[in-house]
Amino acid sequence: MLSTSKSLAAPLLALATLLSGCAADSVLVDRYDMQGLQASVAGQNADLDYLKTTGDRHHQELTELHSESTQQIIDSINRQVKPPECPPAPKAPVCTIDASTDTGTSDRVKGKLVVGEVEKAFLVGPNFIYDARVDSGAETSSMDARNVRRFERDSQEWVRFDIPVPGKDDTFETLEREVVRNVRIIQANEQDHERRAVVELQFRIGDHEQKAEFTLSDRAHLTYPLLIGRNILRDVMLIDVGKEYSTELPRSIRTGSTRNN
Template identity: 40%
Template sequence: MNKNTLLLAGRPVRNLTLAVMAVISLSACTQQKLAQTQTELAGARECLVKQQEQNQVIAQQQASLIEQLQKVQTQLSVQQTLLEEQPKVIHAPAQPKMDCPPPPPPEKFLSSQPPLSDKQIVGLREQALIAGLNFVMQARISTNVANSVIDARNIQMFERNSEEWVRFTIYNPETKEPHVLERKRLRFQTVQTATSTNPDRRPVVEIRFTIGKLSQRGEFVLADRSDSEFPMLIGRNLLRDVMLVDVSGNYLAPLQRAEDAAPKN
């Protein structure tokens, strides 16, 4: 083989021009093939990116479906628990209908007026007659006060037959005449006043009085009520079971004086 002979693809090429052309042709094919391969690779990468995005969307949809399914299962479980806790209703067999006779007509009152109550009806203001003194005190009726109070002055404690008694003075509201009374002390009542920080212990005695048709003995707390319009205050302890209060009226119980005044105590 001489110096002008070349090897191409393992074969001798004797013409230099042909060899160069063959090399150029082979290089062009290689570059074209490489460009085609890169284009296909770029397309494959783009498809891979789109497929990954689709996979993410599908994964998100699957997670949302799973969450909704869990919520539905929870609601079904709660409903099943409520159904199990509800008592079972047992339907009793239907009873045969019985024809009952009509009820008898109500009895008619002999009078159109309702039966009268034995309780004394009083208003917010009444006149109270003090037994044994035969004078009248203006009384305030109050359902907000527990214990009744009467105006008493010069209160003194003393002992009689080994028992505690109370001597006090009651004034006639009309003549201002003093009347000294003595009563056995029943107990002490603790009263909180607005003018003192310490509560006062006031004696409680029993006094007979009359309001309307009602005459009874009642427990009264002795206190100085000289500044009050009403020297007597009737509370719940005397109203209970014997008086009915009509808050819309005053002096509903007519005053009943004794024909002969009892001797003074």
């Protein structure tokens, strides 16, 4: 019996040795495969990083090329298309007077017209000559106007009014003008205020002609139908206190006006 056990031990030992050798070889083979896989993954990651870097560079180059091409197109359009220009503002029509040989007489001091407290004033349009009161105490010039009626024309406020004909009592001529603005006038000892229209009228005193704003007001109770205020005097005229009619209108106006006083 003992001899039988000894005879079996040798083969078993040999078998165990063989099996242990196979296990060791199997472990070595798996380790080598894992190292190769890791090396392959590292190589693929390096390739991906290279492709990403290359793609980013190409994208940046395309973006810069696109921006440059767009700017070239814009520059070319700007060179071919002329920028829009605003048309010049139309000049207001001005009624001129032929005074090539007779300009009237006026004294001037440092370029300013010297006027008296009363002057002959020629109103362009109706061609009337009025006695005008020159008053440095009045802020705005004033024109004697009756039956003032407001109306609308081309979405603008206009006014229709009657002015006295010089030298003819109770005789009037109707004018129409666009309203430049409105002013509020508060009369003395009155709580209510009056809304008066302001229009532009063209006139001439001596050899000076201009267009200015006049308040439309009923001046029937006053001596002079026309008042020249500071809005005209400022930087244009000087008053010689105590004098009257220190200027003279051109002969062509004095003899050719429609009506005069």
